[in-house]
Amino acid sequence: MSIDRAAFGVDLHLELDPASGRRAGLERALREAIRAGRLSPYTRLPSTRSLALELDLARGTVSAAYDQLIAEGYLSARTGSGTVVADLAECPAHAVQPAPEMSAPRYDLRPGSPDVSTFPTAAWLRATRRALAVAPVAVYDYGDPRGRVELRTALADYLGRARGVRAIPDQIVITSGYVQALALLAGVLDGAVLAMEDPGLSFHRDVVRHARAGVVALPVDERGARTDLLSTSGFTAARAVVVTPAHQYPTGVTLHPHRRHAATEWARSGDGLIIEDDYDGEFRYDRQPVGALQGMAPDHVAYVGTAAKTLGPALRLAWMVLPERLVEPVIHAKRHTDRPAHRGDRSTRPRRSDRQPRI
Numbered sequence: 054m055s056i057d058r059a060a061f062g063v064d065l066h067l068e069l070d071p072a073s074g075r076r077a078g079l080e081r082a083l084r085e086a087i088r089a090g091r092l093s094p095y096t097r098l099p100s101t102r103s104l105a106l107e108l109d110l111a112r113g114t115v116s117a118a119y120d121q122l123i124a125e126g127y128l129s130a131r132t133g134s135g136t137v138v139a140d141l142a143e144c145p146a147h148a149v150q151p152a153p154e155m156s157a158p159r160y161d162l163r164p165g166s167p168d169v170s171t172f173p174t175a176a177w178l179r180a181t182r183r184a185l186a187v188a189p190v191a192v193y194d195y196g197d198p199r200g201r202v203e204l205r206t207a208l209a210d211y212l213g214r215a216r217g218v219r220a221i222p223d224q225i226v227i228t229s230g231y232v233q234a235l236a237l238l239a240g241v242l243d244g245a246v247l248a249m250e251d252p253g254l255s256f257h258r259d260v261v262r263h264a265r266a267g268v269v270a271l272p273v274d275e276r277g278a279r280t281d282l283l284s285t286s287g288f289t290a291a292r293a294v295v296v297t298p299a300h301q302y303p304t305g306v307t308l309h310p311h312r313r314h315a316a317t318e319w320a321r322s323g324d325g326l327i328i329e330d331d332y333d334g335e336f337r338y339d340r341q342p343v344g345a346l347q348g349m350a351p352d353h354v355a356y357v358g359t360a361a362k363t364l365g366p367a368l369r370l371a372w373m374v375l376p377e378r379l380v381e382p383v384i385h386a387k388r389h390t391d392r393p394a395h396r397g398d399r400s401t402r403p404r405r406s407d408r409q410p411r412i
């Protein structure tokens with residue numbers, strides 16, 4: 054509550070808090086006005102006499118307050134020009150200290166962020182040029198919802214070699230990132246409940262829920278996801294499980310052989326689906342390569358790989374290797390997210406545009 058006000062010029066009002074005592078209240082009000090910029094540098098303050106009159110204070114009180122603020126550097130007294138507001142920027146005690154310079158960290162160890170500065174731009178340009186030079190013009194048209202067969206064929210070969218995935222091009226579907234693959238799979242499972250690692254990426258759980266599927270948390274320990282729990286009563290509703298066997302996200306643990314076995318046994322015995330998120334399966338840090346889980350049970354694993362870590366997330370390039378029974382439902386779902394639904398799928402018909410382009 055204010056008891057007294059003094060107007061400096063048009064705008065400035067000093068509010069004196071009675072609880073502070075008269076002199077301290079005036080000092081505080083002046084300090085705040087100066088700090089907030091309401092009293093700008095070099096503003097001339099009223100004489101002690103006129104301010105004392107205006108605020109109904111003893112002149113000695115105003116004078117003592119001015120002296121205190123001069124000592125603190127808020128005011129300065131100049132012979133002949135009275136008391137003026139000091140320029141705080143010139144006063145080392147009040148100058149705003151620049152934030153200490155932060156040098157960029159040498160390594161960015163935040164999980165989920167690849168070092169995109171290593172993107173192989175030159176090699177990518179060369180490869181794109183080489184591919185487009187011989188690509189038929191059909192590559193620029195709507196195509197097979199699974200993606201170009203050339204890419205699927207190359208992937209089938211690569212995944213077999215590098216990840217032990219059993220893949221044929223017909224069962225591979227190219228997607229725009231792991232996220233699209235997960236959304237499609239959750240969608241075709243049609244309202245099913247998916248067991249998902251906890252901890253895990255909460256965004257991925259949101260993607261699943263957005264596709265109108267349910268989520269049940271699957272704990273993780275030092276052996277990876279507790280797939281041994283899938284056959285217990287807490288998980289009877291789960292029709293699928295999403296796991297990161299190569300490196301659990303975010304703990305980094307590799308799924309223990311017993312847990313791999315438990316997952317495939319659960320899937321086989323109850324016709325469950327394992328969604329294998331192999332987001333950084335190509336990377337080895339401290340151990341022998343561990344092949345993809347898909348190689349152990351290709352009929353029960355929907356394998357998903359991505360270029361987000363090996364190349365860069367901006368490519369939005371990922372691939373699924375599907376059990377045969379899921380290929381048609383996923384193609385159907387993808388057709389409705391990738392391209393106008395009213396256009397028929399012309400990908401399987403021979404096309405005039407399948408000739409080589411003129412370059």
Ligand SMILES: Cc1ncc(COP(=O)(O)O)c(C=O)c1O
Pocket residue numbers: 165166229230231232233254297302330332359360361366370371
């Ligand atoms: C656990 C996990 N899975 C998959 C991905 C890749 O996702 P996307 O291909 O959609 O970029 C990431 C990327 O950070 C991830 O952390």
